[in-house]
Amino acid sequence: MNELLYNQKDLKVLKDEIEFIDTVIIPFAAMDMDMKAPVHAGNLELLQIVCVQLEKQFKGRLLITPPMMTVGEDTSLLGMYTTQLREYGFKNIIVLTHLQAEPGDMNKIRLNEIPLENMSDDMKMEMINDEVKTVMKSVISIWNQ
DSSP states (O other), X not given: OOOBOSSHHHHHHHHHTTTTOOEEEEEEEXXXXXXXXXXXXXXXXXXXXXXXXXXXXXXXXEXXXXXXXXXXXXXXXXXXXXXXXXXXXXXXXXXXXXXXXXXXXXEEEEOOOXXXXXXXXXXXXXXXXXXXXXXXXXXXXXXXX
């Protein structure tokens, strides 16, 4: 199976393949329009880049949902969504975030806050690749639990 995207066609396939695609990753970011708004935007950009790389590396093994956003660190919607995902059949639910908030009974992988906007392209790619490798190791560790 190729990469699994959150679209109508792939979600129809997902239900038949749920025993093979047992992991879902929920990108979770802040969208506060406060003094840290540029930081939040940079964090979301990094989160999206890491998710694209995860899809490429773990084709056919996981589903990455559209990003969920929060104001503050409220995780209540995340909890409701997790319940739906468990009922759907996912065994591993992973929240990928920069936020400190604890998302309840799901696994959390916390990304570093990296100020990418002022870095050279080479350094930016090196930092992103390091984050992707760290997240991949964390996902594999969750699978091996």
